[in-house]
Amino acid sequence: MIEMTVPWLPFRARAMTLWPLILYKPAVRRSVCIQVHERYHWYDQKRWWVLPWFVMYGFWWLCGYGLWRPIDKHPLEREAYRLGRRCEELQRP
Numbered sequence: 001m002i003e004m005t006v007p008w009l010p011f012r013a014r015a016m017t018l019w020p021l022i023l024y025k026p027a028v029r030r031s032v033c034i035q036v037h038e039r040y041h042w043y044d045q046k047r048w049w050v051l052p053w054f055v056m057y058g059f060w061w062l063c064g065y066g067l068w069r070p071i072d073k074h075p076l077e078r079e080a081y082r083l084g085r086r087c088e089e090l091q092r093p
Contacts, residue, residue, distance in 0.1 A: 001020060002021050006024070015037070016038075017045060019053075032087060034084065060075050061074070
């Protein structure tokens with residue numbers, strides 16, 4: 001796993017996983033919950049193999065997830081968002 005800070009990411013993303021890289025915008029690099037979300041994608045891409053994962057991600061995107069349906073309902077985003085929200089709940093005082 002190679003984690004890097006980059007000044008710009010497409011699609012208004014704050015972070016992005018392109019196995020074996022995890023790219024973060026500087027403003028969110030130290031966010032533990034975003035790291036949890038992206039590391040889930042890293043392991044998921046490794047488990048599915050990278051190319052099939054991206055093919056399925058694109059297929060579901062074209063089916064409307066992220067376009068007119070909420071991105072957190074996307075089948076390959078659901079668990080990552082759930083883990084990120086759980087992380088945020090645990091960090092609240």
